[in-house]
Amino acid sequence: MTQRRALLGIAAAIAAPRLAAPALAQAAWPNRTIRLVVPFTPAGTTDIAARILAERLTQRLGQNVIVENRPGAGGNVGTDVVAKAEPDGYSLVMCTISSSAINYTLYGARMPYRPEELAAVGLLIRVPNAIFVHPSLPVRTLAELVDYVKARPGQLNIGSSGIGTSLHMTGELLKLDAGIDLTHVPFRGAGPMLQECIAGRIEVGVDNLPSVIGHLRGGLLRTLAVTTATRTPALPDVPTTAEAGFPRVEATAWFGVQGPARLPRPIIDRISTEMNAIIKEPETARRLLELGGMTPDLTPDGGTSPDGFARFVAAEVEKWGEVVRRARVTVE
Structure with missing residues (x-):
């Protein structure tokens, strides 16, 4: 009962600022540069996906969306920057399976942020x-x-x-x-x-x-x-781990967008709407497919709605927490 009350308190604390957010949401957003933090070094998948998204968001929003690489601690450094940023829609993070799921169990009490400090916006791709x-x-x-x-x-x-x-x-x-x-x-x-x-x-x-x-x-x-259950069209001749005799070695990485917890819902919905449109663009879909990316269909509603993505992330936190414990992985 005490734990439930604590969780309800967290939910109320997150929701309360959103109820008071209409004035902020009604401002002309965006009216300046937006930064999309990549919590890893350049040239990795997170960076590649972020740059594809930033390019299209820049054109659709009419404001520059710049990628800012802030690597360190398995994605924790850059993600924490956004978790602690002003919830004004100008600081977003390209979240990953590690920075927004695995790390909560892996780092435990040393995690600089918690799930309730981040607002789910949408899933971009899984690979x-x-x-x-x-x-x-x-x-x-x-x-x-x-x-x-x-x-x-x-x-x-x-x-x-x-x-x-x-x-x-x-x-x-x-x-x-x-x-x-x-x-x-x-x-x-x-x-x-x-x-x-x-x-x-x-x-x-x-x-x-x-x-x-x-x-x-x-x-x-x-x-x-x-490591997927079925072969990828990008490399159709390469077998899956299951075909190779190791069916339990299955892992699908995913990449999406999160913002600070008190990000106004109208801004979240606007970004989510643009992401949905971008994913459906034939040219963007082609680029993601050529890279080996797959459509974000892991959640009941596709994962590209804020609520659907929030549920998906919560399930991933639980799933990978069990894997970390089973493998006895620790960080020094």
Whole structure:
């Protein structure tokens, strides 16, 4: 009962400012530059998706939407900037499965923000993760990789874009399911990780498909599997982890938009409406598909409505919290 009252109190605290927000919402918004914070380094999937969205929002809103990279702590640094920002519609964050779901359990009491400090706006895309190796490694399937690693326990590295990201957790799921010993090497974003993989200093990598697909198609890295239940049209010849014999290694990364908790509902609805329109644009859909992105259909109403996205995020917090506990992942 005490916990329920506390939750009701949080909900009331969030809702109360929205009831008093009409004056702000009636102002001419937007009338200046909007910043879309990417809590990771440039060149990763979060950054790529954010720049596609920012370009289209700039044209549709009539004001510049600039991408601001604020990496650190698995997405916590940049996300916290927006969670603590003025709720005026000029500070938004490109949220991810890590920064808005996994990290709450992973960082625990050290999290600088809580779910109730962020307002859901909408889901943009979801993408498969790809498991790949440097071409010099003598393996061509995921099963061959597992056998290769079992013969060399602890000798090979697996790279990700940071502790607690869906890429890290995908690697942990593979280690648990296959019973293999790989040393996790986290980086501050996909860009630095891919550089090391291409150079051969990291033997195995996991990345969101949009940021690695060019290297996979170009032969700089060899794809072993994608982590979705079905094959992706972007790489139709690449098997899924289930087809490779590891059905429990399934992870779909997602990217959406959140703002400060007390962001006025009219502004939330306006951004959400524009996002919905952008997703349906043939050219934007083509660009996202070429990157390996999939339509945001994970929630009952597509995930692109604020309420639908809020429910989806809450479910993801619960789901990935269980994975973190099961894999016993911690941050120092």
